[in-house]
Amino acid sequence: MSDRPLKKLGFLTIGLFDEDDPGRGHESTLRLIELGERLGYDSAWLRHRHLQYGISSPVAVLAAATQRTGRIELGTAVTPLGWENPLRLAEDWATVDVLSRGRLNPGVSVGPPLHYDRVKDALYPDTADAEDFGYERVRRLLDHVEGRPVTDFRGTEGIETYSDRVQPHAPGLRARMWYGGGSLRSARWAGENAMNFLTSSVVKAEEPGQAADFAAVQLSHIRAFRAAHPEGEDARVSQGLVVIPTDSATAAQRARYEEYAASRLPRTRQPQGPARMLFAPDLVGPCEEIAERLRAHAAFREVEEVAFALPFTFGHEDYEQILTDIAERLGPALGWKAPTG
Incomplete structure (x- = not known):
């Protein structure tokens, strides 16, 4: 058994769609979230895909999901803030x-948006060279979500009433803010700023000559976080490996x-590129075999929450099979218990 029995089971999807029929892909994502709730999953997460054929607006899809579910938690893993205005995003998330x-x-x-040189004139035509894509952008967002003033005026002007903080205000949302990081610096920053920490199937092997030991690198990030x-060992961490059980799969x-x-x-065998990105192997096979591999994973042994990532290019029926096997076989094998009632 792992050192920390699994308490929260989640899944992550990018919500692919056909350019000529985007509604079907978005509906598929909503149906998977509904299925996740029926299977007992604790959380469902969406990943952004800008200028691609995946969900570009998780906030809109999750708004729809709130009306089709009643228990499962809903998240983004992750929203790249380089594409967002923190004040407007705080309003959307609070809503x-x-x-x-x-x-x-x-x-x-x-970080700057992917392929920034190609998109900056459309995204920030007047301020492209002045935008700050560092941690200060997150601090602004956290302040807005927390309810700190964003203006020096509140009161009535004519027949209009104004607030000095983001509306609606969502109490408790600040405590549910996560930072997705793959470096020691990001892990420490998330901890210092009392966020929760999302660690995925990609990390940076930052030390020169550092061995291609994904689990060891990820473990160092979790411990640094x-x-x-402030909450030390009780601080929340969620791991997001790609897991593909085959128990009920067809040949x-x-x-x-x-x-x-x-x-x-092949990309998992050594750090990739100048940033020395290190990728975790996808876990494919029967649930008992996957559970054994996870129990031997040094970083997995340090977490109580997961958001297993669905493979990018499969069909709806494939995802139904994978989610069902994880909930009915893999989760229990790792100590997870589906909610009752």
């Missing part, structure tokens, strides 16, 4: 949190899953 009755778990990351966090599905994982395996 979705109110609609969900306190179930929203927003995750964010920093908790060492810096065709198993072959497709194994081919998918094999095509991505």
